[in-house]
Amino acid sequence: xxxxxxxxxxxxxxxxxxDALFDSLLTNLNTPLTQISFIQKSTSxxxxxxxxxxxxxxxxxxLVFIHGYSCNxxxxxxxxxxxxxxxxxxxxxxxxxxLSGQNRTDYNMSQFGQDVVAVxxxxxxxxAILIGHSMGGPVAVEAAVILKDRVRAIIGIDTLHDxxxxxxxxxxxxxxxTMFRFSQxxxxxxxxxxxxxxxxxxxxxxWIKAGSRNAxxxxxxxxxxxLLGMDYPEQLSKINIPIKILNSLYxxxxxxxxxxxxxxxxxxxxxxxxxxxxMMEQPTSFNLWLEDTLKVLNY
Numbered sequence: 001x002x003x004x005x006x007x008x009x010x011x012x013x014x015x016x017x018x019d020a021l022f023d024s025l026l027t028n029l030n031t032p033l034t035q036i037s038f039i040q041k042s043t044s045x046x047x048x049x050x051x052x053x054x055x056x057x058x059x060x061x062x063l064v065f066i067h068g069y070s071c072n073x074x075x076x077x078x079x080x081x082x083x084x085x086x087x088x089x090x091x092x093x094x095x096x097x098x099l100s101g102q103n104r105t106d107y108n109m110s111q112f113g114q115d116v117v118a119v120x121x122x123x124x125x126x127x128a129i130l131i132g133h134s135m136g137g138p139v140a141v142e143a144a145v146i147l148k149d150r151v152r153a154i155i156g157i158d159t160l161h162d163x164x165x166x167x168x169x170x171x172x173x174x175x176x177x178t179m180f181r182f183s184q185x186x187x188x189x190x191x192x193x194x195x196x197x198x199x200x201x202x203x204x205x206x207w208i209k210a211g212s213r214n215a216x217x218x219x220x221x222x223x224x225x226x227l228l229g230m231d232y233p234e235q236l237s238k239i240n241i242p243i244k245i246l247n248s249l250y251x252x253x254x255x256x257x258x259x260x261x262x263x264x265x266x267x268x269x270x271x272x273x274x275x276x277x278x279m280m281e282q283p284t285s286f287n288l289w290l291e292d293t294l295k296v297l298n299y
Contacts, residue, residue: 019282019283019285021078021283021284021287022078022201022280022281022282022283022284024078025204025280025283026203026204029074029204029207030074031077033054033073033074033091034054036056036077036080036081037056038054038055038056038084038091039054039056040053041054041123043121044118045095045111045114045118046118047104047105047111047114049095049096049100049104050100050101051092051093051094051095051101051115051119052073052092052093052098052099053073053091053093053123054073054080054091055088055089055090056081056084056089057085057087057088057089058088061127061299062088062089062125062127062129063083063087063090063128063129063131064090064120064125064128065080065089065090065091065136066092066094066130066131066136066139066143067091067092067093067097067098067133068132068133068134068135068136069134069212069220069223069224070097070211070212070215070220071097071133071211072097072098072099073091073092073093075133075279076091076133076279078283079283079286079287079290083287083290090119090120090125090128092116092119094112094115094116094139095107095111095112095115095219096216096218096223097216097219102218104218104219104222106222107219107221107226108225108226109135109138109139109141109226109227110226112139113139113141113143113146114146115139116130116143117143117147120150125150126150127149127150127152128150128152129151129152129153129154129155129297130144130151130153130154130155131157131290132154132155133156133157133158133159133277133279134157134158134159134276135159135223135227136157136159137156137157137160138160138232140154140156141235141236144239145238145239151239152241152242152299153241153242153244153297154241154242155243155245155246155293156243156244156245156246157245157246157247158246158247158251158276158277159245160232160245160259161252161253161254161255162232162253162254162258162259163233163236163255163258164233164255164258164259164262166231167229167230167231194252194276195208195251195275195276195277196276197250197273197274197275200275201281204280208277232262236262236263242265242267242297243265244269244296244297245268245269246270246278246293247268247269247270248270248271248274249271249272250274250275251275251276254268254270256268271285271286271289
């Protein structure tokens with residue numbers, strides 16, 4: 001029997017202009033998570049790079065938050081405290097990002113997946129839902145391939161737009177490397193083009209742009225090359241867990257039909273009037289969506 005997937009258009013226009021949580025987020029963009037009682041911990045990945053992570057909450061169920069390209073755990077600030085009231089919450093700084101080590105020789109999605117595995121092992125987590133924004137979506141897939149039944153589901157935020165595509169050619173990946181060698185700022189501008197919509201708060205967008213420009217160049221270059229070269233069909237064929245996606249209508253086109261054909265256990269929803277950083281631009285409505293999604297997953 002053919003599975004019917006509902007593609008939902010989520011409208012929370014009233015919340016866009018009256019979001020106290022967003023105001024609090026803006027005030028705390030550079031506030032360490034330890035100041036909201038998160039415990040900072042560290043472990044080592046399989047390549048001996050130190051992986052920094054944050055933990056809070058005593059719930060039996062665990063949410064692991066995975067940031068995106070050139071980001072870090074602070075990008076989840078508006079979610080971490082909120083969900084730590086009912087879940088054990090963990091947020092990972094992937095290698096080369098945040099306060100994790102920058103001595104990695106090869107930045108790629110597979111190794112980032114190992115970072116997540118290392119954190120779950122160190123924190124003694126038997127089962128979790130992985131929540132990944134942007135690049136964090138592919139990283140969650142890589143981690144799930146390794147963790148197998150320790151991952152209950154993947155929730156992706158503006159990610160996995162085209163999971164049926166073939167990996168990029170060697171030439172394209174070389175071009176990315178060349179761009180970064182000549183100018184990180186120019187390459188970053190190209191990589192982040194389209195992140196924001198006209199109504200995106202300028203303080204937020206400027207903060208995100210500055211973070212991308214100032215990210216370690218090797219981590220940024222390696223991440224982008226690996227993203228382009230990821231073999232989604234191959235990796236997704238190794239798992240069969242629910243994947244729930246919430247994508248913006250404005251950042252990149254989501255290949256709905258081919259995605260649903262490629263991975264059967266997939267649900268795609270869309271949010272209007274928001275750019276790439278959904279969880280930061282509209283944190284209150286996003287948190288409501290995430291709560292509902294966790295209930296649908298019986299988690």
